[in-house]
Amino acid sequence: MSEALDAARAALRDESVWLVGGAVRDRLLGRAIDDIDLVVDGDVRAAARHLALAVGGPAFALSDTHGAWRVIGPDRAWQIDLAPMRGTGIEEDLALRDFTVNAIAEPLAGGRLIDPHDGAGDIRRHRLRMVTGASFPDDPLRVLRLARFACELGLEPEPPTILAAREHAPGIERVAAERVFAEFRRVVASDRAVHGLELMADLGLSARILPELEALRGVEQNAYHDRDVHDHTLAVLEAVCALQDDPGATLGEQHGAAIAAFLDEPLADELTRGTALRLGALLHDIAKPATQLRADDGQVLGFPRHDELGATVTREILTRLRASERLRSHVALLSRHHLRLGFLVHHRPVDDRRLFDYLVRTDPVTLDVTLLSVADRLATTGRKSEEATEIHLDLARELLPAIRAWQDGDRPQAIMRGDELAQAVGLAPGPVLGELLREVAAAHYAQEIGTPEQAVAHARAWLAARGH
Structure with missing residues (x-):
């Protein structure tokens, strides 16, 4: 049953109201019903306020729909949209809808379906x-x-x-x-x-x-790919979807539940981190057409700096689509950093300093972009792909405990305040101090130093080696 539907029936049982659209369709499909649409033959505003009073939630007019109101349930568990009847009766209202599966109505109080366009038959078919x-x-x-x-x-x-x-x-x-x-x-x-x-x-x-996605069609890649950029992009999206469904199958069962919960977290624009990761998959190679580099014989050599330009293009696309700044920034960072885990493959075993650099540079999308990198590698089929994929996945599994801890905020406390360190070594604020603080933090993460005194000594030695 539906809590929203029960609330509407209890509050509006004396009104001329019909349940329409998605709620009827989804019930016939056996899907859960959280949000419902109602058509009111009468005063929509009064009906919405009466319903809101009954459930203890807010009611407000919808600015983009003439005469429609929305009521939100307690704890935002559900919503009900109420709209005025169009035309002279419910059949005329249904004739103005988009698809037959959405053009079915049912009296709110109960009764036979009103289905003049055989939407129920189309659902069965x-x-x-x-x-x-x-x-x-x-x-x-x-x-x-x-x-x-x-x-x-x-x-x-x-x-x-x-x-x-x-x-x-x-x-x-x-x-x-x-x-x-x-x-x-x-x-x-x-x-x-x-x-x-x-x-x-x-x-x-x-x-x-999304013309930028269409522009990926036919863009050739090097011998390590057997798909063009467009088809590779869709394969990366499929790999992300598979990771969402069962992350443990690829990354180890000990990580599966935690990663699944992480990807289910709300992020922005009514999207979860998992759906934002899908957008990252769609847009991570979006700048490859503009950066393709060929040899004199026409062979594709690569796409230098497509990650940097891709972050800019990604932000432009999501700005055009009126996405929030939170989502624009998040997905742009996925584009910018999607190659970094692959770079670490060439430095195995990865020491704590290189790991720290990866964690800092990819923050705050460290786990997200690691998962995107895994999907990208899984979708890369071509010369030596099986060997390369296995190495990449081994590295991801090896680093996942540290990556998850970092993403969860489990990070070493600063060994001493920046102003205290600057005063101890006689360094004024500026770019050099910023570099020094990053160096001290890296040394602390790598357990090369563990006390304020050691931090000061390390800082002095680092400055002296650079002529400061």
């Missing part, structure tokens, strides 16, 4: 079908919702609906970026994210929403 030919012209965002529903619900769009969606895909450019990102992030978060992205490309949406 796992079919996604537009209600009328006006569905996409009325709101071009519905083209993206087609991809989202297909990958979230496992429904197959019927051919006429696909054709109509392609025709109206250019209209997505007129839709507010916030609405586009709200749908796009759900595609990325879905169980069939790669299928959703492929459907977006087929509909002509990707070229308009």
Whole structure:
């Protein structure tokens, strides 16, 4: 049962109200129902306030929907959206909806389904079908919702609906970026994210929403890759999804539960760290077309500094999509640092100083970017790939205890305050002091020093060696 539905039925049993859309659809699909949509034949504002008073939660008007209100349940456990009836009756209201599976209603008090477009039949057939030919012209965002529903619900769009969606895909450019990102992030978060992205490309949406991703098609890589950059990117996304599903299978069962819980943590823009990691997978190589380096004979040599430029491009893309600063910064750091773990492969066994440098440079996305690096390596198939992958995974497993501890905030306390150290060695604030503090911190992490006196002696020796 649904707590939201129970609350609505108890509070609004005397109103002319219908349960519509996703709640009816999801119940027929056997999915959980947390958020519900209601159509009210009457005073929506009064109904919303009455419901809010009954459950002890807030009620407020939705600015982007004419006449609609939202009620939030206690502890934000659920939400109910109430909208005024469009047209002269519930059947006319349903005719204005996007897909038949969403054009089903049920009296809130209970009763037979109102299903004039056979949405229930389409659910049984796992079919996604537009209600009328006006569905996409009325709101071009519905083209993206087609991809989202297909990958979230496992429904197959019927051919006429696909054709109509392609025709109206250019209209997505007129839709507010916030609405586009709200749908796009759900595609990325879905169980069939790669299928959703492929459907977006087929509909002509990707070229308009994320042209940088489309630009990866056909970009060749070196002999250590047997996919172009685009297909490699989707393979990295698949590898991230697999890590989310069962991190222990790749990284060791002793880490599986903790990493799964970490990836389930809320991050920003209603996304978890796991979904943000999926965005990182999509965008980590986004600057490769601009940085491709070829030999005189045309052979691809590599993509120098694509990690640095990629961080900039990633931030620009997420800014265009109106993502929050928290998400922009987080995903840009994933792009910037996704190569660092691979660099450490050449320095095994990794000593404490190199480990400390990795932890500091990748902070605060140390564990996130380590997981992205693992997925990137798993998706890299080509010359000597099996050997390289095994070495990379061995290194990740070896460093994971320290990485997890660092991400959890389990770090050595500073051996002494920076101002105290500066005074002890007679150094004024400036770049040299910053370098010195990093050196002392690294020496402390590597257990080369353990007392303030040793820190001062180490600092003096370090300064003397550099002529200070």
